[in-house]
Structure formats: C-alpha cells, structure tokens
Amino acid sequence: MKKLLSVCLSLLSSCFIAYSQQPILPQYKLVWSDEFDYNGAPDTTKWSYEEGFKRNREEQWYQKENASCRNGLLVIEAKKEQRNHPGFIQGSSDWIASRKKITYTSASINTLGKQHWKYGIFEIRARIPVGEGLWPAFWTLGTSKEWPSNGEIDIMEYYRGNILANIATGTDQRWKAHWFGKTKAVKDLGGKAWADQFHIWRMVWDEDAITLYVDDMEMLHVPMDQLVNRDGTGFNPFTQPHYLLLNLALGGINGGTIADKLLPAKYEIDYIRVYQKVERAEMNSFTPGEIWKDQSGDVINAHGGGVLHQNGKYYWRSEER
Secondary structure: OHHHHHHHHHHHHHHHHHHOOOOOOOOEEEEEEEOOOOOEOOOOOOOEEOOEOOOOOOOEEEOHHHEEEEOOEEEEEEEEEEEEOOOOOOOOOOOOOOOOEEEEEEOEEEOOOOOOEOOEEEEEEEEOOOOOOEEEEEEEEEOOOOOOOOOEEEEEEEEOOEEEEEEEEEEOOOOOEEEEEEEEEHHHHOHHHHHOOOEEEEEEEOOOEEEEEEOOEEEEEEEHHHOOOEOOOOOOHHHOOEEEEEEEEEOHHHHOOOOHHHOOEEEEEEEEEEEEEOOHHHOOOOOOOOEEEEOOEEEEEEOOEEEEEEOOEEEEEEOOO
C-alpha cells in the first residue's frame, strides 16, 4: 500500500505543474475572476475606470482608451501624448488644476461599487513594465472611511527598480499612513530576464493575518492585531470589505523621473482571481482510491480522506464522520 501511495504521489507531482496557479490552501474555492479571454474594453460588469489626474502628483492622465483586452490579456498602456488639460485653471495653486497640458496617458480600473470582498486569496498573473518612471500596481482599498483609515494593501507594486509589498493603516494625522512594507530589487530577482516573464502575485488574507507573495516567495506577513488604526478608535480597516485597483502610473512622488525612451510601456495581465473559504459542508465528498482534480490541486482519495498535492507540499484531508 505504501509503495502504491508513493507511486501515486509521484504521478501527482509531475501532473501538478500545470495547476500551479491554484490557491495555496485546499479549503478555498474560486468566487470571482477575470481571465480576459475576450477582445475590446474590460468587462464593465466587473470594472470601472478612473479618469483624469488622480493622486501622488503623478504625470499620467487616466483614460479608458489605454486599457484593452486582446490575445487573452488585459493590456494597460502608458503613452506619451500631448494635448490641452480641460481642467486647467490659470493661477491655481492646486497641483491638478495648475497643469496646463496633458503630457502622458495611461489607464486605471477598479471594482468599486461592483464587487468587494472580506478575506480571501487574491491572485494576479502579470508581466510588468520596469524602468525609470514606471509605476504599475495591483492593490486594494477598504470600502468605508477616507484614506488611509480605510486601509490599503499593495499586493504588487513596482517603482525605482524595486518590487514592493505594502500595507497601510490610519494614524491620528489626516492623510498620514502607518506603513508595513518589504522590497525586493528586480536585479536580485534576475533583472531583465525576470522582468520579461509573467509572474504570480498572491495575497492570503484571513482573520489572523495578511501575507503577500510573489511566485510563492513570501514578501510580507503582518498579523491582524497589528493592523488596527493608530488613531484611538480601535478600528481595524482589514476587517471590512476591500475592492481591487489595477493601474499603471508614471512619475509622481514615488515613480521618479520618466524615461520617455521606455514609452509606450505595457502592463499585461493574464488573469485576476479571488478565492474564499468553503464551509466544510460544501466540500466535495471523497471516493476511496479515486484521483481527481479540483480548484485546490490534485487529490488522491483513500477511505474517506485525501492527500492533496498543492504548491510542492502534501496535505492530508479527511471527511467528518
């Protein structure tokens, strides 16, 4: 029996490569996704657009035209293109109204008002543009309170040569965040060869902690009890639903000087998926000896239990009696 189980596990290991994009925990199921397997604009039942100049003194003007789906990918494209700024106000001290010209364009989409989630596994498979002035991101914001008291999670962010994983909470000063963060230099990950490939960024968010990964490498882990806003209210912004944002910014406070030679730049997204926990009553029953695939991975069933092969590890799963 042990020999047979060993052979089966070996077979599952070889088969699992094709399923490496599944969640790292077996008790989760897919609840929402966009695979971008269509042509044209992003699905408006799932996504809304930001338009205009938005935040961080960034240089890009967000517009719908710079986001499109083709060849199984969502492509957000940053371009250099000039025209007059319709919101320009002569003599204004406001950083947006004082801009006479639009010099760069890009796109930013989000699920605000259409879909939000409290806890789960969130995944993106993408190829990001890297270089001076480029600032791609995949992140979340809480649905109540103003920033940063609503909470921010940067599942993927890049600027100034680094991949970042960040979490922001509120403080007793308006618009001043307390940050938890880690960075990894692209050159240490493999440089241009790494950047030229697609990678998977993942967040695991539950009642206990938030953990952020890139290609199964843990970037940041913060226990939930450390994420209470530091404003005396006792409110934890990560115990409320969050919505997703996806954008390619240029320059600004963090992006730095823009290298025009890198434009147009493309942020290519293969898929975005959200998984949430399944109640035990909803979990599939087992048939002894059967080998099957589910969203968790490949499972061998044995007398009411199962061995799950998931991300190079094996888990024993059993049915309740």
